Every structure is written in structure tokens, then in C-alpha cells.
Amino acid sequence: MREQIINRFNSGDLARAYDLCQAGLQDRPDDFWLKHRAVLCLIRSGALERAxxxxxxxxxxxIRHDEDCLAVGARLLKALALEAHGRDFARQAVESARKYADVHARTGGHYPAINAASMFMLAGEPAQAENFAREVLYGSFVNTPATPEEAYYRHxxxxxxxxxxxDLSAARSTLKEAFRQDPENHLAHATTLRQLRLLVSVLGLDADWLQALEPPRPAHFAGHIFGLGEGERQLAISSETRLRDLVDMTLARHNVGAVYGALAAGSDIIIAESALARGCELNLVLPVPVSVFVDASVRPFGDAWRARFDACLERAEKITELTSDRRILSPETINYASLVAMGMSRMRAQVLATRPLQILIAEEADPEDPHAGCGTLHDGAVWSDCGLDxxxxxYPGQRQAMAAKTQDSGLEPGFRPAMRAMLFLDIAGSSAVPDDRVPHFVRSVLKSLAACCDDLAEPPLHADSWGDGMFLAFTTVEQAARAAESLRLAFAGIDMRAEDLPTSLGLRIAGHFGPVHEGEDPLQKRPSLFGGQVAVAARIEAATVPGSIFVSEAFAAALTMSSSDFRSEYVGQIRIDAHMPEHRLYALRALPVKAAARLRRARSARPAKPV
Structure with a gap:
């Protein structure tokens, strides 16, 4: 069973790993490894209070003889402290520091020592922090680093x-040496950079020296579609060559790494080709399946583009088809895909502790332009509103570029298309409620959740329930995220022991964002939502760890572009249904206004002004 749990955990399937731990504890209630792994599942999934x-x-x-069990308590308190503020932050930071200090006393490791030092400093106890910092520098560590990663963490x-x-001078030189030990481990570098930015912000020190160590920047790209040749709405070969040179210079000047966008004829393909030539990772985000996208955005602009499209597609790191819609593109789905691609690049930048960049091939936006509400000009406005580089x-051709072939997104009579942020809720373990307590369960638990929905400042546009489950739909992802957090807190506030209900009950909340069909339910004779995106939201719920909020990548990406009140932590790539492709899931956590974790998220040493 341990091997199964480890495999599930490492693949990000935290819900199944947690369930396996619980099943194992039924037979071996004293197995501290299973208990430790169950708590890790909860921490990783964002269910910190439950953990x-x-x-x-x-x-x-x-359990004083196991280093992992010793360290997990300190790690948990550190996670809680970074989401707290004021006296709560100081108290939890001190508790975390003391636990790390205890681990160091028992194991002699440099990792618990440096964490104790940093947490003491953040808690306002510099003398203790300096003592442990000196221990890190001058203490005797038995183990010699055996791998580049171990050497990195030591430095x-x-x-x-x-x-x-x-000692800023020594900090700079030693950190440079750390990066030289394991130069491609950008995730480890990012963890260090976030920690150091938090410390320099608290200590009031200069942070500019961290800029040179930032990893390559993720970028979102977009641009006008055009054909090649002479004539109206075509671009001459010589102009394409000059445009490609400008793209190459931009990628090099701004140290661009992974890029995110679509792959339409013209600007998109030129940027993608240049990125691939530099060794950048290409991530494609398409609103419809590849074949439909080609028919609308590539084939109409010349056969030469199709061959170049195929060559880029073959070398792409990841291809995301956001819907299974077989119709030609609509403006709504184009904007939806762009929003998700922009959010993906911004989330990648947060993971890497740097700032994302947007590269556009387009003229300055004109508010009176009929195309300003869709495509490249719309993307530029969304990005600028976020204050990002x-x-x-x-665009070297005519001011009015060629547009992708689109059509009105009308559906069958009685239906209309809409973008919706959806939540599915379910109470895990409700089957364990004894029959005689079911009415009480409905009144004390389900009615409390319903009352929470009624009290929302922005109530759902659509709500439904069945058994112990609920389905809610909202206009925006921010509304859905706030509702999810309110429902999570409402459930957490119910004292199950006092209500004579199983304490194992746990609320699972899943979120997704995408296009749906609104129409009348033939059975209930009232408006409802239909489509594959609804099914995705429902399937995510089954993969959610009790006490957590799991959302799709589309939901997390869209939220990243519109709110800093939440943190989306990557969980893993999970097969949520046998008939669906794997989905990348994220654990959603609300951040208090003055939480220290906010300092860790956004700050790059780079200036926040447009380039």
C-alpha cells in the first residue's frame, strides 16, 4: 500500500492518496507513516486547517524518533503563519521556529536550522535568528552533498x-555559487528567491541584486493574422523578415523562456518559430480542437502557413484544447482562450518568482476600433490593466489586419452561449451518517450551506442541489472563488461532535470556468446549464481532498488575471474521468489582506512599468 500511496502522491493524485491513507489506518491505526503521509496530502492540497x-x-x-514527523509540524505552522497577520503571524512564526529548532537539535540538519533562523527573524526575534544563522555557517554538518541539488540547498x-x-556581499556571492551548483533547477531557485524577497522586505534591505538571478521569464504572445505576398491585407516577405528580426531581439533582450499563446497564421507562428529557435518552451492554448482551429485561423491565409503550423505543433511542449466545440471560432471562445493563456504565463512566472511579459504584434489600440473587443487588441488591454510588462x-502591414474566420455563436433555438464559473460541492463521508440522524444532518449541515449561499454578496446565477451535493454557477471566477471560500468556512464552523454527527465528514469543493449552453431543463422546466464544461466541473469534485477547493487550470488561470486575493497551488495532472483527458488541478486558498504570503507571490526585482 505504501508504494501505491507514494505513486499517487508524487503524481499529484492527492485525493486518492489520502483515501488510501485513511483505508490503511482502519487496519493499522498506529502506523505513524500513514498518519504523516495523510497530513502531507492535506497540506499539499491547501486544507491547512484540516491538516x-x-x-x-x-x-x-x-513521535520523537522520526525526522519527517518532527518536521511536518514545523512546516504546517510555517504555512499557517504565512497566511496570517498581526499577532497571529508572530505567534505562529515563533511556534514554527521553535519546532524547526527542535528538529535541528535532534537531527543536526542545516535545513531545519536555516528555517528556524528565518522564522525567528520574521517573528521579530533577531538574536535567536542570528544564533541559528551562525550555526548554518559555522556548524559541523556530517553529510557531504551527494547531488547537485543537495549542494544547491547547502549553499x-x-x-x-x-x-x-x-552581510549582503557574502549573501550575493554565495547565492550565485548555489545557482552554479544546479543551474537548471529553476523551481528550487524560485523557492529561494521568494524566501529571500520576503526576508529583505521585512528587514528593509535592497532587493535589486536578486534581479540578475531570476530565471527566464514566461511570456504570453499574440498578434495580427495575415497572409504573405503582395496585395491588400497581405504582408511582403521582406516585411516578415524584418518582423522576425524584431521578435528575435525582443526574446533575447527580455530573457524570455516559456511562451504561451495560440498559433494562428502570421504573427503567432512567427513568434512561435523564433521562440523554438532559441530553445524556448512552446505552450499552445487553443479555444477549439486543432482541426477546427486550422480551418478558421490557418488554412484561409495560405498553404505555406499550414506547413509551418504543423512544424510548430510537432515541437510544442503542451497543447491545450479548451473545448470540444466543432464549430468555427467565436469571439467569446477566442477571448476565453487568450485569458487562459495569459493566466498560465502569469502562474508560471509566480512559480519561478519572476514577472511575466507580453509580446504583441499590433498597432496601438483604438477604443473606437470595432475589433478592440476581441483578439490581440483585447489581450493587450487585459494585460495592461494588470500592470504587467x-x-x-x-504591425508592418496595413492598419487593419486580417481576422480569423469567425461566426455568430448562436445555438439551437431556446439555448444561448455563456461563460460561467462553476462550483460543485459534495460532503465526503455523508453515507456514514446514521439514518436516524439524516434529518438533523440536513438541518444542521445542508441548511447552513444553503444559508451561506443566500448571504453571498454576489449570489449565483444558477443553483441546484441533489442529496448532499450542490451546483452553483457565477458570472466571474472571482465571484465563484469568494463563494467557495465562504462555503468552506461555513462548513468548518460546524461542530460535528456537538451535532452528534461523524467527525470524518468533509466538504469537497471543485471549480471550473468555461463556455456552457443555457437552456430549459426538459424535466424540471426551468433554466439550466449544459455541456462538456459542466461535466468537467463535476468530475473535478471527485478528485478533491475533503476540506480543500480544487479548481481546473482554466479557472486558476482566469483568476490569476483578475484577483490577488487567492493563491492557486499546483496539485498535479489527474485523470478525472475515464473518458476525459487528464486535467491539471490546483488547490485554491484565500489570502488575508496583510498575509505574509502576499509578499512572496508578486514581487520581482524587475520594474513594474511597461517596456
Whole structure:
């Protein structure tokens, strides 16, 4: 069973890993490995309050001979502290620091020592922080780093220690050496950069020196569609060559790494080709299946583009088809795909602790332009509204570029298309409620959740329920995210023991964002939502860990472009249904206004002004 749990955990299938831990504990209630792994599943899935309760219920703090069990308590308190503020932050930071100090005393490791040092400093106890920082620098560590990654962390810990002691020169040189030890481990680098930015912000130190160490920047790209040749709405070969040179210079100048966008004829393909030539990772986000996209956005502009499209498609790192719609593109789906692609690039930048860039091939937007509400000009406006860096390369052809072939997105009579953010809720373990307590369960639990929905400042446009499940639909992802957090807190506030209900009950909330069909339900004779995107939202719920909010990549990406009140942590790529492709899922957490975690998310050393 352990191997199954580890495989599920490493693949991101946290719900099944957690369920396996629970099943194993039924037979082996004293197995501390299963208890430890169950708590890790909850931490990784964002269910921090539930993880904290399980940590104490399992009495992991009493297991003094296992380093993992010792460290998980400190890690949990650190996660809770970074989401707190004021006195709560200081108290939890001190508790975390003391637990890390205890782990270090028992294991002698540099990792718990540097975490103790940093948490003491964040808690306002510099003397303790400096003591542990010196231990990191001058203590004797038995183990010699055996891999580049281990060597990286040893040097990174020392760089952090120098920073805590105020020696910026030594911190810079040691951190550079750490990056040289494991140069391609960008995720590890990002973890260090976020930690150091948090410390320099608290200590009031200069952060500009971190800029040079930032990894290559993710970028979103978009541009006008055009054909090649002479004539109206065509671009001469010589103009394409000059445009390609400008794209190459831009990619090099701004240290661009992974790129995200579509692959229409003209600008998209030119940028994608240039990125691939530089060794950048190409991620394609298409609103419809590839064949439909080709018919609308590539084939009409010349056979030469089709061959270049296929060559880029073959080398793409990831191809995301957001819908299974077989119709020609609509303006709504074009904007939807662009929003998701922009969000993906921004989420990637957050993971890498840098700032994303947008590269556009287009003229300056004209508010009176009838095309400003869709496509490239719309993308540019959305990105600019977020205050993110943007490079706009002038389109060298006629001001009015060719557009993709689109059609009105009308459906069958009685139906209309809409973009909706959807939530599915289910109470795991409700089948364990004894029959005689079911009416009480309905009144004390389901009625509480319904009352929470009624009290929302922005109530759902559509709501339905069956058994212990609920389905809610909203206009925007921000509304859905706020509703999900309110429902999570409402459920967490119910005292199951006092209500004589199983304490194992847990609320699972799943979210998705996408195009749906609105029409009348033939059975209930009232408006309802239909389509494959509704099914995606429903299937995610089954993969959600109780106490967590799991959302699709589309939901997380769209939310990233419109709100800083939430953090989306990558869970894994999960097959949510045997008849659906795997989906990348994220755990959603609300961040208090003054939470320290906010400092870790957004700040790059790069200037936040347009390029």
C-alpha cells in the first residue's frame, strides 16, 4: 500500500492518496507513516486547517524518533503563519521556529536550522535568528552533498544565513555559487528567491541584486493574422523578415523562456518559430480542437502557413484544447482562450518568482476600433490593466489586419452561449451518517450551506442541489472563488461532535470556468446549464481532498488575471474521468489582506512599468 500511496502522491493524485491513507489506518491505526503521509496530502492540497486538526488528532508531535514527523509540524505552522497577520503571524512564526529548532537539535540538519533562523527573524526575534544563522555557517554538518541539488540547498541555506546576519556581499556571492551548483533547477531557485524577497522586505534591505538571478521569464504572445505576398491585407516577405528580426531581439533582450499563446497564421507562428529557435518552451492554448482551429485561423491565409503550423505543433511542449466545440471560432471562445493563456504565463512566472511579459504584434489600440473587443487588441488591454510588462511590436502591414474566420455563436433555438464559473460541492463521508440522524444532518449541515449561499454578496446565477451535493454557477471566477471560500468556512464552523454527527465528514469543493449552453431543463422546466464544461466541473469534485477547493487550470488561470486575493497551488495532472483527458488541478486558498504570503507571490526585482 505504501508504494501505491507514494505513486499517487508524487503524481499529484492527492485525493486518492489520502483515501488510501485513511483505508490503511482502519487496519493499522498506529502506523505513524500513514498518519504523516495523510497530513502531507492535506497540506499539499491547501486544507491547512484540516491538516492542523489531523496533526494533533494523530499525535504526530509525540513521535520523537522520526525526522519527517518532527518536521511536518514545523512546516504546517510555517504555512499557517504565512497566511496570517498581526499577532497571529508572530505567534505562529515563533511556534514554527521553535519546532524547526527542535528538529535541528535532534537531527543536526542545516535545513531545519536555516528555517528556524528565518522564522525567528520574521517573528521579530533577531538574536535567536542570528544564533541559528551562525550555526548554518559555522556548524559541523556530517553529510557531504551527494547531488547537485543537495549542494544547491547547502549553499542557498548559507546565503540565507549571510542575509540574516546583514552581510549582503557574502549573501550575493554565495547565492550565485548555489545557482552554479544546479543551474537548471529553476523551481528550487524560485523557492529561494521568494524566501529571500520576503526576508529583505521585512528587514528593509535592497532587493535589486536578486534581479540578475531570476530565471527566464514566461511570456504570453499574440498578434495580427495575415497572409504573405503582395496585395491588400497581405504582408511582403521582406516585411516578415524584418518582423522576425524584431521578435528575435525582443526574446533575447527580455530573457524570455516559456511562451504561451495560440498559433494562428502570421504573427503567432512567427513568434512561435523564433521562440523554438532559441530553445524556448512552446505552450499552445487553443479555444477549439486543432482541426477546427486550422480551418478558421490557418488554412484561409495560405498553404505555406499550414506547413509551418504543423512544424510548430510537432515541437510544442503542451497543447491545450479548451473545448470540444466543432464549430468555427467565436469571439467569446477566442477571448476565453487568450485569458487562459495569459493566466498560465502569469502562474508560471509566480512559480519561478519572476514577472511575466507580453509580446504583441499590433498597432496601438483604438477604443473606437470595432475589433478592440476581441483578439490581440483585447489581450493587450487585459494585460495592461494588470500592470504587467508589455512589448508592442508595430504591425508592418496595413492598419487593419486580417481576422480569423469567425461566426455568430448562436445555438439551437431556446439555448444561448455563456461563460460561467462553476462550483460543485459534495460532503465526503455523508453515507456514514446514521439514518436516524439524516434529518438533523440536513438541518444542521445542508441548511447552513444553503444559508451561506443566500448571504453571498454576489449570489449565483444558477443553483441546484441533489442529496448532499450542490451546483452553483457565477458570472466571474472571482465571484465563484469568494463563494467557495465562504462555503468552506461555513462548513468548518460546524461542530460535528456537538451535532452528534461523524467527525470524518468533509466538504469537497471543485471549480471550473468555461463556455456552457443555457437552456430549459426538459424535466424540471426551468433554466439550466449544459455541456462538456459542466461535466468537467463535476468530475473535478471527485478528485478533491475533503476540506480543500480544487479548481481546473482554466479557472486558476482566469483568476490569476483578475484577483490577488487567492493563491492557486499546483496539485498535479489527474485523470478525472475515464473518458476525459487528464486535467491539471490546483488547490485554491484565500489570502488575508496583510498575509505574509502576499509578499512572496508578486514581487520581482524587475520594474513594474511597461517596456
Amino acid at each position: 492542523f486538526a489531523a496533526y494533533h488528532e494523530y499525535r504526530l508531535a509525540e 542557498a541555506s548559507q546565503a540565507e544565513a549571510y542575509l540574516l546576519l546583514g 508589455q512589448v508592442r511590436l508595430a
